Amino acid sequence: MDEKEAPDATDRPSSVPGAASLTPVSYLVLGLVARHGTATPYDLKSFAAQSVGNFWSFPHAQLYKEPPRLAEAGLLAEEREEFGRRRRIFRITDAGRAALAEWLASGETALGELRAPGLLKLAFAELGRPADAVTLARGQAAAHRAQLASYEAFAALPADAMPWSLRRALELGLGYERLQVDFWEALVGDLAAGRIPPSPSAGPAPPGS
């Protein structure tokens, strides 16, 4: 409805002209809009699902909530369709491009954690029955096998189906799922063989010591 001119940013302590605290979702949206020129929230949902959505899913509610926020911060420009769905079409602004570039250029390098629920459960598996550990390992192996298959199907797309950076990211995803599959399958084997105690002693003895 009414357009707030947002005269200046001094009244809002958190919204500095350049860039406030932007979350991963913000950069996802900025990046997708920048890549495609324009996008509706629904487009974002599709784009995300087909690219990073493989290893980082975003509920659609966020993709409808975030663009307006970014528009209010001046990083996106919004326009309405005149007829039909009257959907919101977003386009990146110079400020948005700058924020995105700054993010890409910054060497912040937060490395996020391996928050796998299965891993947490495994860490406490000693408190349960051995059979439970087998169930867990089997289930994890199966689930990761499925995920791996999904990744492989995606990776089988022709070379020009995705930018090199995304493909590269996908490769890490592939390696990750392979690691998981191998890990859980090995665990299943060890548990079945009765050698519940750890350390397969197949130590790679890495360089160093």
Add this chain to the structure above:
Amino acid sequence: MDEKEAPDATDRPSSVPGAASLTPVSYLVLGLVARHGTATPYDLKSFAAQSVGNFWSFPHAQLYKEPPRLAEAGLLAEEREEFGRRRRIFRITDAGRAALAEWLASGETALGELRAPGLLKLAFAELGRPADAVTLARGQAAAHRAQLASYEAFAALPADAMPWSLRRALELGLGYERLQVDFWEALVGDLAAGRIPPSPSAGPAPPGS
């Protein structure tokens, strides 16, 4: 002090008698208390930091908030020290033990996502300058190298320093960090060599094999 009998659960729509919606933190607390017999919130902080905290960090605020919640649900019993700090000591109840056992036995197998900020950034690296990608890859490689070193130090502890399940989980963490290090270092190499386009065609065959 006063023991709340929690007469019934009908007044709270979300708190079913058996088990309500328990989060990963809940199970962490339940598991740690079960393992150690009793624990104060501060103990939990220490225990967590020394075990799963390596790959899943919990801010101490949560570890002070969660036990009372679990106590209210009847899964933990709380008692106060009489003198000194008068700290809260928690002990697991039969209901708590049951909830924990059920969790361990359930084959829910949620497999959580690979939400690595660096990976997200990489997926959009094509929008930035090539030099930015190098910076990113270098930074990630260094950060993961540090993390790997930390894991290795932890893994070097004597065999009886931790239960087998935790050690096993740690091994996955090690593999994960190695994967990350290899991945980012390879990326640095490819970028430096000018072969920015993807698929090095150097088949997987990771160094471990």
Add this chain to the structure above:
DNA sequence: CCAGACATGTAACAGGTTACATGATTCG
């Protein structure tokens, strides 16, 4: 006994997740 570290909590905020609810389009 003072300083510093260790320990213990709580309040406020922000973000994600779930759920609800409805609008538009297509196809049989």
Add this chain to the structure above:
DNA sequence: CGAATCATGTAACCTGTTACATGTCTGG
């Protein structure tokens, strides 16, 4: 033209996070 599906949004809840604030012990 009705039903199913696709598309679009919003509201409430809840949890994780950040920040603050203070209390208690130990050692010099």
